[in-house]
Amino acid sequence: MDEEKRIQEMDTEIQAMAPICKEVTDVVTKGRRGKKPLGICTIHGNEDNTQINRKRARLRERKAKQELRLARIENMILDVEEYINEIPDSETRRMMRFFFIEEKTWNEVAEAMGEGFTGEACRKKINRELDKK
Structure with a gap:
């Protein structure tokens, strides 16, 4: 900018x-x-x-x-999308797309995921996934 x-x-x-x-x-x-x-x-x-x-x-x-x-x-974005697409768990994949690609806040991610999700729970799940790598 x-x-x-x-x-x-x-x-x-x-x-x-x-x-x-x-x-x-x-x-x-x-x-x-x-x-x-x-x-x-x-x-x-x-x-x-x-x-x-x-x-x-x-x-x-x-x-x-x-x-x-x-x-x-643009190359980095493609790398991130490729990484996300390789995640076997669809729930985690959706959360990552919402957060990293669509740039939603954790609360917005939880809202997009539906009932039963909180922003904190989504953040922790993604952090655990990233810690694996």
């Missing part, structure tokens, strides 16, 4: 800095033959944008790092 906010702020800064395609021109002499100039030439170019280019590069780096983190998190 914090990284997303930083990326958004940096993107906003870049938008505010964005050049309005300012063209820079200069008139120079083509050289001299003795004291006489060989002619003049007008040179056209764009304003130096190194500062905005640096910010854009940093923004691309941040976005790439964020994508890597998200990919790692």
